[in-house]
Amino acid sequence: MHRMGNDLQTWGASGAQLALQQVARSVESRLGLHVEASGDAFTATAPASPDFAGPDSLRARIADGVMEIEVTLPAARGRGPMDLPFRYLEKLDQKVRPRLVEDHPRLDLRIDAAPLDPVRLTKLEQQFAVIAEFSAALRAEAPAHEHRADLETLYEGIKEIAEPVTPLAPASLSEQVRETLDPAAQYLRAGTSVALATASRIQQQYAEAALAAVLPGYGIPTLGRLRIPGLSPKGLIEIRTKSPGPLAVHASQMMNGTSRYERDEWRPALELLSVRGEGTLFSGAYEELSQAFVFQGTRPAPTLPAIIVIPAGMAPLSDLCRFAVLRASAGQVPAKTVADLAGELQRTLADLPQGGAERILPELARNAVLNWSGAAPVPSAGLAQSLLSLKQTFAGAPPPAVVARDAGLQERLIGRLLDPALTAYLKASLAGQEGAIDELVRRLRAEVLGRPLHQPLRWASLGPPAVGKSESARLIAEWIGVPYESVDLGSFADSYTANAQLRGSGRGLVGSNEMGRLESLSKIHGGVVVEFADLDHAPVNVRAQLADLCLQVLDKGAFETANGATCSSANLIIPFTLNLPGGRDERLFREMGFQQGSVRTQPVHRAIEELKPIVSSAFLSRVGTPILFGPLDAGALALILERAVRHALDTACERLGAPVPAWRMPERLGERLLALAPGHTASLGARGLAEHARAYAAEAAAGAIALLRTAPPEARILLDESARRLEIKE
Numbered sequence: 001m002h003r004m005g006n007d008l009q010t011w012g013a014s015g016a017q018l019a020l021q022q023v024a025r026s027v028e029s030r031l032g033l034h035v036e037a038s039g040d041a042f043t044a045t046a047p048a049s050p051d052f053a054g055p056d057s058l059r060a061r062i063a064d065g066v067m068e069i070e071v072t073l074p075a076a077r078g079r080g081p082m083d084l085p086f087r088y089l090e091k092l093d094q095k096v097r098p099r100l101v102e103d104h105p106r107l108d109l110r111i112d113a114a115p116l117d118p119v120r121l122t123k124l125e126q127q128f129a130v131i132a133e134f135s136a137a138l139r140a141e142a143p144a145h146e147h148r149a150d151l152e153t154l155y156e157g158i159k160e161i162a163e164p165v166t167p168l169a170p171a172s173l174s175e176q177v178r179e180t181l182d183p184a185a186q187y188l189r190a191g192t193s194v195a196l197a198t199a200s201r202i203q204q205q206y207a208e209a210a211l212a213a214v215l216p217g218y219g220i221p222t223l224g225r226l227r228i229p230g231l232s233p234k235g236l237i238e239i240r241t242k243s244p245g246p247l248a249v250h251a252s253q254m255m256n257g258t259s260r261y262e263r264d265e266w267r268p269a270l271e272l273l274s275v276r277g278e279g280t281l282f283s284g285a286y287e288e289l290s291q292a293f294v295f296q297g298t299r300p301a302p303t304l305p306a307i308i309v310i311p312a313g314m315a316p317l318s319d320l321c322r323f324a325v326l327r328a329s330a331g332q333v334p335a336k337t338v339a340d341l342a343g344e345l346q347r348t349l350a351d352l353p354q355g356g357a358e359r360i361l362p363e364l365a366r367n368a369v370l371n372w373s374g375a376a377p378v379p380s381a382g383l384a385q386s387l388l389s390l391k392q393t394f395a396g397a398p399p400p401a402v403v404a405r406d407a408g409l410q411e412r413l414i415g416r417l418l419d420p421a422l423t424a425y426l427k428a429s430l431a432g433q434e435g436a437i438d439e440l441v442r443r444l445r446a447e448v449l450g451r452p453l454h455q456p457l458r459w460a461s462l463g464p465p466a467v468g469k470s471e472s473a474r475l476i477a478e479w480i481g482v483p484y485e486s487v488d489l490g491s492f493a494d495s496y497t498a499n500a501q502l503r504g505s506g507r508g509l510v511g512s513n514e515m516g517r518l519e520s521l522s523k524i525h526g527g528v529v530v531e532f533a534d535l536d537h538a539p540v541n542v543r544a545q546l547a548d549l550c551l552q553v554l555d556k557g558a559f560e561t562a563n564g565a566t567c568s569s570a571n572l573i574i575p576f577t578l579n580l581p582g583g584r585d586e587r588l589f590r591e592m593g594f595q596q597g598s599v600r601t602q603p604v605h606r607a608i609e610e611l612k613p614i615v616s617s618a619f620l621s622r623v624g625t626p627i628l629f630g631p632l633d634a635g636a637l638a639l640i641l642e643r644a645v646r647h648a649l650d651t652a653c654e655r656l657g658a659p660v661p662a663w664r665m666p667e668r669l670g671e672r673l674l675a676l677a678p679g680h681t682a683s684l685g686a687r688g689l690a691e692h693a694r695a696y697a698a699e700a701a702a703g704a705i706a707l708l709r710t711a712p713p714e715a716r717i718l719l720d721e722s723a724r725r726l727e728i729k730e
Helices: 015-031 085-087 118-141 147-153 175-189 201-218 233-242 266-277 286-292 319-326 337-349 354-373 380-388 407-416 421-429 434-448 469-479 497-501 517-524 540-556 581-591 605-615 618-622 634-655 669-676 679-683 685-702
Strands: 034-038 039-044 057-063 066-072 095-100 103-110 162-163 194-197 225-226 247-250 281-284 308-310 459-463 484-488 528-533 558-560 565-568 570-579 663-665 714-720 725-728
Touching: 015 034, 015 039, 015 057, 015 066, 015 118, 147 162, 175 201, 175 308, 175 380, 194 201, 194 286, 201 281, 201 319, 201 354, 233 247, 233 266, 233 570, 281 286, 319 337, 319 354, 319 634, 337 354, 337 380, 407 434, 407 469, 421 434, 421 469, 434 459, 434 469, 434 570, 459 469, 459 618, 469 528, 469 570, 484 517, 497 517, 497 540, 517 528, 528 605, 540 558, 540 570, 540 605, 540 618, 540 634, 565 618, 605 618, 634 669, 634 685, 669 685, 685 725
Parallel strands: 194 281, 194 308, 225 247, 247 281, 459 570, 484 528, 528 570, 663 714
Antiparallel strands: 034 039, 039 057, 057 066, 066 103, 095 103, 162 225, 558 565, 714 725
């Protein structure tokens, strides 16, 4: 084999060999490759210079009177413009055929193996000039840094746990960087662990990459980085045994126990690694490292680990910007693009303090690379200002933002609750509670006009069972046009059931992670009346927890669900219906000389004093003065019974498919039926009377099926007092 030179006798004097010599000289002069001749062929390779911009190699050989030329171009791994190959291929002769072999574009050319006249030689050199330009363009788009395959191979056995730190180019390290990191390399070589205390995350990452470039000079081929989120002392010992070099572990990855003995496990671990000559690199802010190595505060051990403080400004901002771009792109950005993006970052950060610039540099670098890659662009300057404006942390987080009541619901509430017809509507449906209704309407108007918009509307009704407390809540929901729901707080046997039913059940059990009733009502309905019934009847151990939840809902306008989320209660309308246990309501009203129509003048302080030991003063202060629903007198009971009979007759006839348009009722039907009812019926209140009315109506309708199916326009009701039954007549 001979190196190509000026001697024309290298291949002999045949025409084919002379042509081969002409091509070889053109390859040297036009493409800058080094030629090695061998018989009827030659091979040309690229010089070792980093500034070389030509093709990787070229081979030429003579076979059957034809010279076959194969040019291997630089690997096409960069992003580059989509039209880059076509831009140069269209300039080449049609006889040049491109192909791709393992990321390397190759060009095949065949010419006659005969001496080249000036015209043929000029044409060939023009083709070589285009190939040189094509090669230079590919090299310009090649990644600025490619991962070293040998480093990746070293970590093959532990690649799920650790990875190599990509070293900086040794030539790029300043004297200050080397002087700072040389002691760390010496300590690690001696088996001593090192703690690098840095002022910022980007300084820490830069220092690790710079140290990875320094270590080979001390006989340590590589520096690894831990990939898993946490590591115990025992885990470090096991991994370090398998690692081909020291590992970089951030302070946040060090798993410290809660007791003094668990925290002290790091000391014997570092001692063991030192004995085995397997030092480890720890990094992070000085405060983070001091918390991780808490044992040094009580038992000084300067070599467990050795502390090296990286001075602020060790690397200038220009170097940090270039490094941040390389790291954000994993080295897969062309060198020219790296320089352009780093320059853009430096201009963005030029007017910021060093600390602020370093804090946001990693995020800005990732954004710059994404902008370059074609993603939807986000301006670097705007992102920088946004990142710098972030001040809040969970160390002192303010309360969550207040959610106001839905504007459409508030408008509807004002329109309906301020309607003068509301009072008449309630009194037409609730007998014997005129004073309570007047007070309720006044309270609702005060709530909708004065209650803060993030808090739910609320009131409390107190009175014996079945006097209209729940019915008034249902009627209010119907009047507003929102759903009505009732939650029996007195039915929860224990706090776990109460929590699961109202707040929901968290993750972890079969059938868990379910939404609670209160959360579902708050989220699904744009306004809902939720009656909380019988809080005063809940078991003592449950009542405290329910009261706490109620205070959250009423005071904060939000509550915490079982999964930790915060749910707004602003769109809820919550009536609390209470009655004192043991019939104390009725006794209280009797002692007060209760008279309908004078509720506002009644001294309700007696009722409040009775409630305080049961539901607490804090609860009462949130719901306001209870609205007193007194016992029903005989006139009210008679009216309720008559209305219930009419309603029950309508229902029965509709179900028989024979509705009656009008009924003629006997005079004083309610009073007469009430006189015929068993003595305990009246004491059961409106609900008991409704049951009594349904029984009368069902019997009357069943006995008049034939008549009802004739569809009479009007039917008469007769009361057979001796038989204690109603009859329907035409």
